[in-house]
Amino acid sequence: MKASLTLGKVSSFLGLGFFTTLKDLFTGKLEKEDFKNLLRKFIVPLASILLFFLLWHLGAKSLYNIEAEYKIEKALQDQGQAAADALTACIASGESSCQPNTLPSPSQVWDSFQSLLRDHNIISADKAAFVEKTAALNAKRVAAGKDAIVYTGRPSFVDQIFRSLQTVFAGFLLALFIAVPLGIFIGLSPTLKSAFNWFIQIFKPVSPVVWYLLVFMIVKTLLIGSTDDSSFTISFISVGLCSMWATLVNTAMGVSTVDKDYINVAKVLKLGTFQKIFKVVLPSSLPLIFTGLKITLSVAWMVLIAIELLAQSPGLGLFVWEEFQNGANDSNAKIIVAMFVIGIIGFLLDRLMLTIQNWVSFDKQDAI
Template sequence: MIEETSVASEHSAPSQGKTPPPGAASAPQGPGKVQAFLAGKGKAILAPVLGVLAFIGLWAALAPMVDTSLGALPGPVEVAEQGAALFHEWQASNEAKAAFYEAQDARIAAGTQAMAFDYAGPPTFLDQVTTSLETVALGFVLATLVAVPVGLAAGLSPLFNAAINPLIQIMKPVSPLAWLPIVTMVVSATITSADPLLAKSFVISAIVVTLCSLWPTLINTAVGTASIDKDLLNVGRVLKLGTFQKLTKLVLPSALPYIFTGMRLSLGVGWMVLIAAEMLAQNPGLGKFVWDEFQNGSSQSLARIMFAVIVIGLIGFLLDRLMMTLQNLVSRNHAI
């Protein structure tokens, strides 16, 4: 190793008094470096843009050839028009809501109305997007709160890991459609208030998301914890670290990349599961929007469903990027 290092250093050191051989390529300097950088970035940006444009062109060309019960399959233009129509409906709903509260305040001030009422208009598409995000956030947080401690315990204790492994392998592949009737009956029996803090449909959808999305985080946390260098644990014993100190100073920093990988997978699974859960639980989110449009069967329904599919995919992509950014921020100084 010493000899190899010496040879490498000798070749890497600048030679004194020697000129580079003719024809030797020199590293780009000044404007050349800028052009090379822009060329690399251009390829990284241009390729995805070309791919998306090619997909849109193929979609526009093939859509008129596909006939459905509601007519020809909508193309990109029709879907974009329905997206704009949904935005205008949201604007009109906000104006109607503001007018309702303004008139109500005037009636209360004049003494012709004794109490205030909430606006009872139907939720718009953007309202349903917000509801879906809130639902998946609650389900994901619950899944993380369960999966990380159980995964840490499984990674630190081979006996505990062997005990719960059969349960994990049995529960992991269960479909959300199978969980939904069980969760619905349990939640309906638990929440008996006429005006609960959270709507039953919201709670049902969130719990189904939890039950289906906690497994990737649990498994990755257990694997990351079990793969910790045993020398680190021995150092903890020598220093007589307590259980909490061992977890926070040794186990968690080492297992953090695995934990965040599991959380990213769990969030993706939860977002996919949510749409099916909202369809059946009638939670007023994107799943219910898709189901209502399917039941509506108007000439615009198919274009609206396709627009919702695009929005669902974009939100899933953004959630994954968000988790990746959070992982980079948290694990920047995770090394022990």
């Protein structure tokens, strides 16, 4: 009983309420009136997912045909009948060198996903072998005061995902540590608010690309003479600066619009300034601050791809860019895999924040 209760709570917390209904279906507890619920929460989404894949499949197929016909037509015009026939045969045989380059079908994407996983296994095994091989040597080098030899092979797709997550969390923390305290000060003091207002209004809409360039200019000079790879530093700072505005504005707003009743209570109890801020103002603005943080995290994840691409930081952004430049026959499929991975991770991050937000809000209705 307790376990099922927890499952129900967890799944509804994560916005996956249909799990509970699904479980009832299998345990035979499903009542007739639950059927409508099941239909709405499970069957309809499932049907829409299937429809999506069907449309994608058909769309990809027709795009493939358009591209193939165009290629054959061109071969016919430029090189004559023999070349066109050879090309037709080549395309029909599935030979990878002559496949039309267009939107990949769902099955191609699935194959690419599996090949990326295989690639990851190979690279991990390679890495493990390398560590084993160099263990004795590295121990000696460290003892002699030299740097250990590290694996410098290319990162796998999974490594790149983790690199992206690291960048986004570092950027998110930076945004948190800048925007929340600053927001509190701005919210508390109308003077500071008018001092900072122009700054917020002007820098808020600046594009991630420009933020990257700005951070690049500064960090490049600050790290002058250093041989370390600064791409991670530059990208996480850019992500942080780019995404912190929602938190800044929400915190300032939450702090400056505390319910008059709470302020009156603080006055009647004669709370000191410090007590007033920490016991009344901050708790009452927590829901708004967390709404801001939630937006910040999703913005951070969204701009990350563009910034990694520019900063050449080996994460998902760079992966997408390299695959596009690569132009191998499965590059397009890999880009779509990356798209889904980015989307799913973004969704999970959003749910994570929503869960934390629900947990800190004193009034559950406040959480959106």
